[in-house]
Amino acid sequence: MLKALLGSPRVDILEKAIGASTLRQKVISDNIANVNTPKFKKSEVQFEELLAKEMSQDKLQMARTNAAHMPMQAEGIPGPRVNTITQTSYRTDGNNVDIDTEMAGMAKNNIYYNAVVQQLSGYFSGLRSAIKEGKG
Amino acid sequence: MQIDAIKLIPVSVKPVSGQVTAQVETKSFGAFLTEALDDVNALQHKAAKASVDLAAGKIEDISQVTIAAEKANIAMQLTMTVRNKVLDAYQEVMRMQV
Numbered sequence: 001m002l003k004a005l006l007g008s009p010r011v012d013i014l015e016k017a018i019g020a021s022t023l024r025q026k027v028i029s030d031n032i033a034n035v036n037t038p039k040f041k042k043s044e045v046q047f048e049e050l051l052a053k054e055m056s057q058d059k060l061q062m063a064r065t066n067a068a069h070m071p072m073q074a075e076g077i078p079g080p081r082v083n084t085i086t087q088t089s090y091r092t093d094g095n096n097v098d099i100d101t102e103m104a105g106m107a108k109n110n111i112y113y114n115a116v117v118q119q120l121s122g123y124f125s126g127l128r129s130a131i132k133e134g135k136g
Numbered sequence: 137m138q139i140d141a142i143k144l145i146p147v148s149v150k151p152v153s154g155q156v157t158a159q160v161e162t163k164s165f166g167a168f169l170t171e172a173l174d175d176v177n178a179l180q181h182k183a184a185k186a187s188v189d190l191a192a193g194k195i196e197d198i199s200q201v202t203i204a205a206e207k208a209n210i211a212m213q214l215t216m217t218v219r220n221k222v223l224d225a226y227q228e229v230m231r232m233q234v
Contacts (some may be wrong), residue, residue: 010184017191048193055192065220099202115198122205126212 005127012077014120016056018079020047021113027082028106031097038093042102047080054078176211183208 024045034040054077090096186204189195 010188013188013191025172048191052192052194055188077179111198112193115190115201119190119201119205123187126209129213130216134213134220 009077010123011120014116014123016051016077016079017047018113018118018120020045021080021109021116023080024109025106025113028102028109031102032099032106035095035097035099036101038095040095040097041084041086042097043082043084044105045080045082047078050078050081151159172214177209179204179211216222 024047028044029044031042034042085096088096090098183204186195186201190198190201195201
């Protein structure tokens with residue numbers, strides 16, 4: 001019963017989203033810190049697209065012609081992935097950090113983090129008031 | 137002087153002639169409660185889907201998520217309050233001396 005409450009997909013997904021958002025904050029900070037480092041290439045965190053892809057059911061399925069074939073492993077909730085962008089260059093020293101893009105990304109990440117935390121905390125406070133029979 | 141013994145007179149309401157009593161469709165309390173609980177459950181599911189969609193970045197407008205969550209929250213609290221009131225009333229009746 002405890003597992004159904006605390007390990008529900010909603011909690012898992014929101015936890016992963018908070019983790020991804022924290023990682024993105026670190027990556028953006030790293031990019032900003034290296035705005036003047038020659039030959040530095042920026043990184044970015046990919047999470048929402050992976051989660052949306054995992055949630056939609058239109059993934060390619062492997063054909064199973066025999067019942068003994070192993071089914072494709074369900075990947076579960078994907079973790080965040082850090083991609084380094086090496087193709088572009090913003091300045092002649094090979095650096096490709098655009099400070100405005102980074103600041104906008106950070107503001108967006110901030111809003112995302114706050115919204116997800118609010119959702120998770122709302123879920124837990126709902127559980128708490130149900131446990132305390134609405135008296136707590 | 138003669139005093140009549142106290143009699144239990146059943147209270148009966150006679151409809152005034154010419155007036156048609158409105159037929160109110162009655163729904164049993166159980167059916168009403170089940171319907172209300174289904175509504176609350178649907179709101180909870182909607183809120184859960186909205187927050188998962190938010191995590192997946194599918195939502196452009198965060199206010200939708202907040203409002204869905206708040207609706208579910210209010211419905212849940214109303215349900216719990218009604219349940220507590222009903223239980224209190226039941227216990228009050230059970231404590232009554234007959």
